[in-house]
Every structure is written in C-alpha cells, then in structure tokens.
Amino acid sequence: MSEQMRFNLFTMNSVEHVSPGSWTYPGDQSHRYTDREYWTEVARTAERGGFDAVFFADVRGIYDVYGDDRETAVEKAVQTPANDPQLVVPAMAEVTDDLGFAVTRSTTYTHPYQLAREFSTLDHLTDGRVALNVVTSYLESAAANLGLDERMDKETRYDRAAEFLDVCYALWEDSWEDDAVEVDREAGRYTDPEKVHAVDHEGEHFSVPGPHGCEPSPQRTPVIYQAGSSDYGRDFAARNAEAVFASQPTEEGVVEYMEDVKARAADAGRDPESLRFFIGVVPVVGETEAIAEAKYDSYKENVDVEATLALLSGFLDMDLSELDPDQKVEHIETDAIQGTMNAFTSSQPDREWTVREVAEFSGLGTTSPKIVGTPEQVVDELEYWFHEVGVDGFNVKEVVRPDSLQDFVDLVVPELRERDLIREPDGYEGDTLRENTTGGGPRLPADHPARR
Numbered sequence: 363m364s365e366q367m368r369f370n371l372f373t374m375n376s377v378e379h380v381s382p383g384s385w386t387y388p389g390d391q392s393h394r395y396t397d398r399e400y401w402t403e404v405a406r407t408a409e410r411g412g413f414d415a416v417f418f419a420d421v422r423g424i425y426d427v428y429g430d431d432r433e434t435a436v437e438k439a440v441q442t443p444a445n446d447p448q449l450v451v452p453a454m455a456e457v458t459d460d461l462g463f464a465v466t467r468s469t470t471y472t473h474p475y476q477l478a479r480e481f482s483t484l485d486h487l488t489d490g491r492v493a494l495n496v497v498t499s500y501l502e503s504a505a506a507n508l509g510l511d512e513r514m515d516k517e518t519r520y521d522r523a524a525e526f527l528d529v530c531y532a533l534w535e536d537s538w539e540d541d542a543v544e545v546d547r548e549a550g551r552y553t554d555p556e557k558v559h560a561v562d563h564e565g566e567h568f569s570v571p572g573p574h575g576c577e578p579s580p581q582r583t584p585v586i587y588q589a590g591s592s593d594y595g596r597d598f599a600a601r602n603a604e605a606v607f608a609s610q611p612t613e614e615g616v617v618e619y620m621e622d623v624k625a626r627a628a629d630a631g632r633d634p635e636s637l638r639f640f641i642g643v644v645p646v647v648g649e650t651e652a653i654a655e656a657k658y659d660s661y662k663e664n665v666d667v668e669a670t671l672a673l674l675s676g677f678l679d680m681d682l683s684e685l686d687p688d689q690k691v692e693h694i695e696t697d698a699i700q701g702t703m704n705a706f707t708s709s710q711p712d713r714e715w716t717v718r719e720v721a722e723f724s725g726l727g728t729t730s731p732k733i734v735g736t737p738e739q740v741v742d743e744l745e746y747w748f749h750e751v752g753v754d755g756f757n758v759k760e761v762v763r764p765d766s767l768q769d770f771v772d773l774v775v776p777e778l779r780e781r782d783l784i785r786e787p788d789g790y791e792g793d794t795l796r797e798n799t800t801g802g803g804p805r806l807p808a809d810h811p812a813r814r
C-alpha cells in the first residue's frame with residue numbers, strides 16, 4: 363500500500379462524463395471542453411492539488427441502446443459530443459511539470475503498431491508522464507463506426523487485447539536498445555543499426571515485423587491502467603495493469619475485487635503489492651455541513667434521469683426504457699461493462715435495487731460512492747477507504763465542471779496536507795508518472811510480463 367493517497371481527476375474530453383444533466387447546472391463550464399484553455403486550467407488546478415494524473419475516459423460511438431435510438435443521447439449530451447482525448451495532452455503538459463495524463467484507448471478498434479507510436483510520441487512530449495488506460499470497448503455503435511459488422515464478444519476482445527499489448531510491449535521494450543541512438547555528427551551516424559531489432563510478431567490477430575519506429579521514451583511503456591471486472595477483465599488486469607480501477611460501490615465489493623486481482627497477479631508471477639488500486643469517488647464538499655448538504659441536494663435535483671438511463675443502457679448493453687422503473691434489477695452477464703451490473707447485484711447481495719433507484723444513484727458519478735460534507739468529514743471518509751479498506755487512491759469524478767475540481771483542491775486538499783496524506787505541489791517523488799504512481803522507477807518493474 364502507498365504511504366500517501368493518490369488522486370486522479372477522472373474526466374472526459376466531452377460535455378458530459380458520468381453525471382448526466384450536470385451541464386445544465388448554473389455556472390457549469392462543461393461546454394468549454396472544446397477550448398484549449400479549459401484544459402490547461404484543469405491541468406494547473408490538478409497539479410496544484412498534487413494529483414497523479416488527469417485520467418481521460420473515451421468512447422468511439424453513440425449511446426443508442428436506450429429506446430434503440432440515439433435521440434436521447436444526442437439531445438442530452440450523453441458523452442456526445444466528445445473529442446479525442448490524447449490530442450489535448452501536449453497542451454496540458456506544456457503548462458505543468460509533474461502531472462500525469464492517462465488516456466483511454468481501445469484495443470478493439472486500433473492497431474498496436476499505430477498505438478505504440480502514438481504513445482511513444484506522447485511519452486516523449488510529456489517527458490514520461492503518460493499512461494494508457496486499456497479498454498476493449500462496449501458500444502455496438504462504435505464497432506459499426508470502425509468497420510466491423512458487430513461488436514466482438516468479450517472473450518475475443520480480451521484475447522485480442524492480450525496479443526495487442528504483447529505487440530506493444532515488444533515494440534516499446536525490446537526493439538531499441540538504450541544506447542541505440544548516438545547522434546554522432548562526425549561519423550554521420552544517428553543510430554547504431556545493430557541496436558535496433560525487429561519484433562517479428564506473427565499472431566492470431568496481428569502480424570507486425572517492426573522494428574518500432576520511435577526511439578525509447580522516458581518510460582518506454584506508458585503506465586498501464588485497466589478497469590476490467592469480468593473474469594477475463596480481472597485476468598487481464600492482473601497480468602498487465604499497474605493501476606487498477608475498481609468500480610464496486612461497496613467496501614465488500616472493493617475488498618473482494620482487490621484480493622481477487624492481487625491473487626491473480628501473484629499467479630502471473632508479479633508482486634501483487636506493486637499494483638495500485640483506485641476507486642471512483644464523487645466528493646461534494648462545503649465549508650459547513652449545511653452548505654455541503656444543500657449543494658448535494660441541488661445536484662441530485664439536477665440529475666437527468668432519462669439521460670442517466672441512456673448512459674447506463676450503453677454500459678449494460680440493455681435497453682432500460684423497456685423496464686418498469688419500479689422493477690427490481692436482475693443480475694445478468696453482460697458483454698458490455700460487467701462492473702456496472704455487479705455494482706447493483708452481486709456486489710450487494712443483501713440489497714435490492716429498482717431501475718429508478720439505480721438511475722437516481724448513478725446520475726452523480728454512476729457506481730461511485732458520494733462523499734458529502736466538510737473538508738474534515740470528506741477526508742475522514744477517504745482515510746477510511748485508504749487505511750481500513752486498503753485502496754491506494756481515488757479517481758475524483760466531477761459533478762459541476764470545473765467547480766467540483768476546484769472545491770476539492772481548495773477545500774479538501776489543504777485538509778489532506780494537514781494530515782500528510784497527499785504531496786505538496788513541489789513534492790512529486792520522481793520525474794515520470796510511473797515513479798509518482800507506483801513508487802518504483804521510470805521503467806516497468808522486472809517482474810512485469812513485458813520485461814520477462
């Protein structure tokens with residue numbers, strides 16, 4: 363476990379991320395997501411708060427499962443419109459020194475050679491401050507947009523993802539030796555060709571001879587994030603992830619998830635304690651309890667239930683418009699996001715949720731716990747998750763943008779610093795995101811499958 367808590371801002375390069383309807387809240391600035399200065403302000407604020415990273419979610423399709431139609435999603439800005447996340451990273455890196463940037467990319471709709479090149483470039487441009495959040499994508503509409511007749515089933519997606527990362531690891535870790543680049547002007551030799559190697563990958567899904575087209579970047583492999591909760595997803599996280607995102611809303615669910623993924627990591631030959639576990643939280647803070655409660659009530663009133671159902675229908679690949687709002691949610695195995703399903707069924711076997719209750723709860727940050735109170739109360743609860751439950755960090759989900767982030771940094775972070783639970787802005791441990799998040803060196807540890 364880490365000595366201090368880790369924080370990421372979990373956001374999206376779009377109007378809405380996971381609090382549908384909040385763009386209508388008075389003063390909300392979400393519509394500025396197209397504005398470079400919006401993102402550079404976010405980066406400065408997150409670094410002032412000592413955050414590890416700004417973590418961008420991403421999807422490639424429209425939420426059209428609800429009512430078998432895209433109308434609700436488009437009208438209500440349910441993760442649409444959304445711009446590409448990785449392209450704002452260099453602007454944010456320019457105004458910060460230590461903050462990291464985690465970018466979600468799907469292994470289902472891109473090619474490993476292309477992705478390896480993009481992340482090597484980002485790692486160079488950020489001086490080693492980039493992470494890759496590996497997802498396999500859940501929206502059928504994305505599959506159609508990217509040239510497939512239908513979404514691949516989950517097993518095939520994870521199988522492809524495993525091979526995808528193996529190709530990337532070979533390109534990032536094995537293709538160029540550390541001292542391959544010489545820049546010897548007199549000899550006219552930029553690179554020693556003997557020290558650049560083909561990867562010669564021939565697999566089921568990809569054929570990539572290599573070598574990698576980029577010289578080694580500070581971290582070589584970006585920090586690997588992952589959030590899978592199905593059986594396949596857990597194995598994938600255990601083998602590959604350095605930071606794992608647990609989406610269970612209850613303590614028991616998080617503990618079960620962490621123990622299970624750690625056991626699988628040990629089976630895969632890794633030190634299970636080297637994995638960092640993050641949970642999502644939705645902090646709602648006020649100078650007094652009454653202010654915080656009033657803010658929370660006004661946020662809840664502002665939740666757009668229909669938009670939330672459209673979002674959840676995409677997460678679950680289940681048309682919630684067909685269900686009676688007072689009907690109990692029954693557990694299913696979904697080909698979309700299993701963690702969202704489990705959150706309201708198997709993770710809480712003693713509680714029954716109706717469709718309406720799920721929508722009302724999920725309208726503010728989906729499955730994550732809401733932490734409402736004064737800075738002291740919020741930090742008490744974070745401390746509980748950190749010290750008692752054993753998580754390493756938190757993905758902070760905003761409701762109102764950028765006020766939720768600013769409230770957190772201006773009100774909660776001073777209390778965290780008072781208790782020595784978060785770094786000072788000049789207290790980042792290393793130069794790279796990997797050093798700051800894992801406490802290790804800038805490169806992947808020797809027991810990671812990519813190094814073996």
Ligand SMILES: Cc1cc2nc3c(=O)[nH]c(=O)nc-3n(C[C@H](O)[C@H](O)[C@H](O)COP(=O)(O)O)c2cc1C
Pocket residue numbers: 418419420421466468496497498499500588589590591592593594595596607608609642697698699700701702
């Ligand atoms: C908290 C959380 C955040 C996620 N963020 C994204 C995302 O931004 N984009 C995406 O395509 N998938 C995202 N996913 C999907 C997963 O990474 C994974 O691909 C999907 O959940 C299917 O695998 P699973 O059933 O093993 O969880 C997210 C999942 C969770 C639980």
